Amino acid sequence: MIAAVFSLVLIIAAVIFLVVAAGVCYSCLRYRSRGNAMAEPRQVFGSRRVEILWTVIPLLIVTGLFVVTVRAMVAIDASQDSSRAPDLVITGHQWWWDALYPNGVLATGDIHIPTSRRLLARIQSADVIHDFWVPELARKMDAVPGRASYIWLEADTPGTYGGACSEFCGTQHAWMRFRVIAEPEADFENWLTNEAGERSADAPRLLYFSDERLFFSKGCGSCHSTIAREQSSGKGPSLAGLSRREFLGGGISRNTPENLMLWLTDPQAAKPGNRMPNTPLTADERRVLLAYLERL
């Protein structure tokens, strides 16, 4: 829709340019000085007909473009009526994005959407002003603290679309990247049920495994959730499904054991300015925690 408006403006501007350029060229050739043989051409001072023409034609063009633009704006903008339940709630944090689905699944970094329909997304912020932007899929939308804004999120073809925060929000603004993964309806539903089925948030934590016990006893669990259907603490990103992510820390590094280990040894080196404290860990504990993170 935006592309159609752009093309229309481009065509009209090109026609005007050609008409003006042709007029200038014609006048240069037709009325050029030919020695002193010719007198000055006839001078016209004020012509009602010409003045009406050069007022009315631009007015019609501008009015037409105004109508077309407003129609496009109405068509692509989601209603800001907050009484309608959104299909997903996207929250900007310093410095990561997560998306909450109606069935309670919280996805961090990678936002899955179906290609068959458009989703109404609520954009909000947990701290400062961010800006949600997936250049190939939707318009930009600010995430303003204390305020909900709505956009349509839609992809015609399956694929992975890169997104970024586009409002300066602190030292790691540049590393607030995310991906939108668009897939056919069946694949999307599969993914969503899979995530939801992993483990319920209300199931008692039995802490069968010693590595999981360590994760919680070291306090990691007070900021990071490890279950897809658990609400974000707001202090740190959810680590549910971490092993399936391609990137860490809002895109700052690839999800490799070495890069993951850096978060355990020196979080500030992994992503300077982030809010993760340096927890004293022995080499053995780090090894155990790394193995735990890798099976999430």
Ligand code: CUA
């Ligand atoms: Cu968030 Cu820039």
